Amino acid sequence: xxxxxxxxxxxxxxxxxxxxxxxxxxxxxxxxxxxxxxxxxxxxxxxxxxxxxxxxxxxxxxxxxxxxxxxxxxxxxxxxxxxxxxxxxxxxxxxxxxxxxxxxxxxxxxxxxxxxxxxxxxxxxxxxxxxxxxxxxxxxxxxxxxxxxxxxxxxxxxxxxxxxxxxxxxxxxxxxxxxxxxxxxxxxxxxxxxxxxxxxxxxxxxxxxxxxxxxxxxxxxxxxxxxxxxxxxxxxxxxxxxxxxxxxxxxxxxx
Amino acid sequence: xxxxxxxxxxxxxxxxxxxxxxxxxxxxxxxxxxxxxxxxxxxxxxxxxxxxxxxxxxxxxxxxxxxxxxxxxxxxxxxxxxxxxxxxxxxxxxxxxxxxxxxxxxxxxxxxxxxxxxxxxxxxxxxxxxxxxxxxxxxxxxxxxxxxxxxxxxxxxxxxxxxxxxxxxxxxxxxxxxxxxxxxxxxxxxxxxxxxxxxxxxxxxxxxxxxxxxxxxxxxxxxxxxxxxxxxxxxxxxxxxxxxxxxxxxxxxxxxxxxxxxxxxxxxxxxxxxxxxxxxxxxxxxxxxxxxxx
Numbered sequence: 001x002x003x004x005x006x007x008x009x010x011x012x013x014x015x016x017x018x019x020x021x022x023x024x025x026x027x028x029x030x031x032x033x034x035x036x037x038x039x040x041x042x043x044x045x046x047x048x049x050x051x052x053x054x055x056x057x058x059x060x061x062x063x064x065x066x067x068x069x070x071x072x073x074x075x076x077x078x079x080x081x082x083x084x085x086x087x088x089x090x091x092x093x094x095x096x097x098x099x100x101x102x103x104x105x106x107x108x109x110x111x112x113x114x115x116x117x118x119x120x121x122x123x124x125x126x127x128x129x130x131x132x133x134x135x136x137x138x139x140x141x142x143x144x145x146x147x148x149x150x151x152x153x154x155x156x157x158x159x160x161x162x163x164x165x166x167x168x169x170x171x172x173x174x175x176x177x178x179x180x181x182x183x184x185x186x187x188x189x190x191x192x193x194x195x196x197x198x199x200x201x202x203x204x205x206x207x208x209x210x211x212x213x214x215x216x217x218x219x220x221x222x223x224x225x226x227x228x229x230x231x232x233x234x235x236x237x238x239x240x241x242x243x244x245x246x247x248x249x250x251x252x253x254x255x
Numbered sequence: 256x257x258x259x260x261x262x263x264x265x266x267x268x269x270x271x272x273x274x275x276x277x278x279x280x281x282x283x284x285x286x287x288x289x290x291x292x293x294x295x296x297x298x299x300x301x302x303x304x305x306x307x308x309x310x311x312x313x314x315x316x317x318x319x320x321x322x323x324x325x326x327x328x329x330x331x332x333x334x335x336x337x338x339x340x341x342x343x344x345x346x347x348x349x350x351x352x353x354x355x356x357x358x359x360x361x362x363x364x365x366x367x368x369x370x371x372x373x374x375x376x377x378x379x380x381x382x383x384x385x386x387x388x389x390x391x392x393x394x395x396x397x398x399x400x401x402x403x404x405x406x407x408x409x410x411x412x413x414x415x416x417x418x419x420x421x422x423x424x425x426x427x428x429x430x431x432x433x434x435x436x437x438x439x440x441x442x443x444x445x446x447x448x449x450x451x452x453x454x455x456x457x458x459x460x461x462x463x464x465x466x467x468x469x470x471x472x473x474x475x476x477x478x479x480x481x482x483x484x485x486x487x488x489x490x491x492x493x494x495x496x497x498x499x500x501x502x503x504x505x506x507x508x509x510x511x512x513x514x515x516x517x518x519x520x521x522x523x524x525x526x527x528x529x530x531x532x533x534x535x536x537x538x539x540x541x542x543x544x545x546x547x548x549x
């Protein structure tokens with residue numbers, strides 16, 4: 001990839017987004033689509049400025065972020081621990097990896113009513129649901145990362161006298177880190193999605209719940225403003241996670 | 256001067272007593288890799304193990320290093336039985352590059368010292384010395400992938416030397432390198448090791464490497480491996496490159512090849528040998544007049 005190609009690609013990407021926004025602007029102005037379905041761009045922009053100055057947005061944002069942080073923390077603790085224990089044993093990997101991968105393939109959203117029954121309509125069910133979704137990519141990538149560490153590295157470390165702790169800290173963790181960090185990244189993204197979704201389906205507070213409330217009140221312009229805010233939030237999350245992956249997850253170049 | 260292991264057991268750094276090894280294959284077959292191998296490695300000598308590919312040389316080395324348990328027999332290091340890795344006594348140089356790709360060369364050596372239990376304060380100094388000994392001082396802060404194959408193996412050697420063990424086990428350390436680099440590193444190794452008085456066991460499949468480096472060469476048979484013969488190389492260390500052109504070198508190399516040839520034929524199935532024999536037969540029948548060299 002040379003710089004010239006990169007520049008072209010970036011120009012096309014920006015052009016695409018600008019064209020999309022322009023299309024929205026002109027379709028709205030033309031009056032072809034009712035403002036209830038597609039509010040006009042300036043109207044949404046005005047609403048956006050309003051909501052970012054309102055305390056309602058920050059109260060809902062705080063709820064959603066709290067749910068996300070707690071869910072990811074729970075999913076990571078379980079996912080990393082179980083993933084390490086399973087990944088260390090060839091037999092356990094053989095048994096549990098397909099089992100967990102199989103469970104991950106089930107659309108957990110069908111169990112959302114159960115989560116609501118068990119944990120209530122408040123933040124607890126959102127945390128549990130988000131954690132359940134985030135857990136799988138984290139545990140699967142941890143198993144994959146740990147079990148795929150080149151056995152020669154383990155042998156060479158043992159030959160030099162490495163104990164279990166040193167083996168983990170100096171060999172298994174750095175060798176598996178790129179794969180594990182990828183799992184954490186996917187876990188965060190999916191967890192965020194699951195939390196927003198569960199808020200929208202059955203929630204009282206949070207960004208997802210707020211968007212549904214606005215939609216039900218036919219308050220489309222403000223709903224679009226919230227959607228724009230969520231998109232920006234997702235972009236920030238993605239960039240943060242990408243940076244984390246670059247920082248910790250650079251693949252060890254095969255030596 | 257010839258000594259036999261039997262008369263000098265107390266002097267041996269490594270004693271391999273009647274060691275056998277077998278492993279079960281997934282399809283229920285049992286593969287016997289070593290069959291009753293006994294061997295003494297004298298203190299300060301460089302002993303080469305040579306044999307056909309897959310004969311169990313590396314397994315024997317791993318048993319000596321405590322990385323693999325023998326199914327029968329015993330290994331003693333300085334008189335003590337081996338039951339696992341003994342990092343204070345034995346350091347390894349493995350066949351392929353086993354440097355950690357996520358550490359710099361310097362950190363690779365320091366982490367080895369940490370594993371061995373060297374206090375943190377000493378690690379930097381010892382790692383630096385080892386890197387300088389192998390001539391990689393300028394590459395201390397490079398990552399393994401930034402080094403050539405030969406440099407990586409020198410770094411592996413530095414890691415092993417930094418551990419300051421009396422015994423060094425080397426498992427085909429130069430096998431992955433091209434021939435010129437391998438020859439050159441062999442010469443360097445000979446100079447370096449002449450000054451250290453380490454006991455070294457080197458597994459190789461290079462006849463020249465074995466003769467050039469070894470005090471004794473142990474020839475192993477095809478699987479299950481036994482010791483077929485032991486050849487002494489009398490020349491002192493360090494050996495000059497011109498040693499390789501001496502008639503003594505050529506004679507020893509040929510002797511080794513003769514000993515190995517039958518074993519290699521057993522391993523590869525002797526296809527070429529049989530084909531040549533058939534060919535000769537055919538020509539004889541046809542009454543050909545040309546002389547076929549044996």
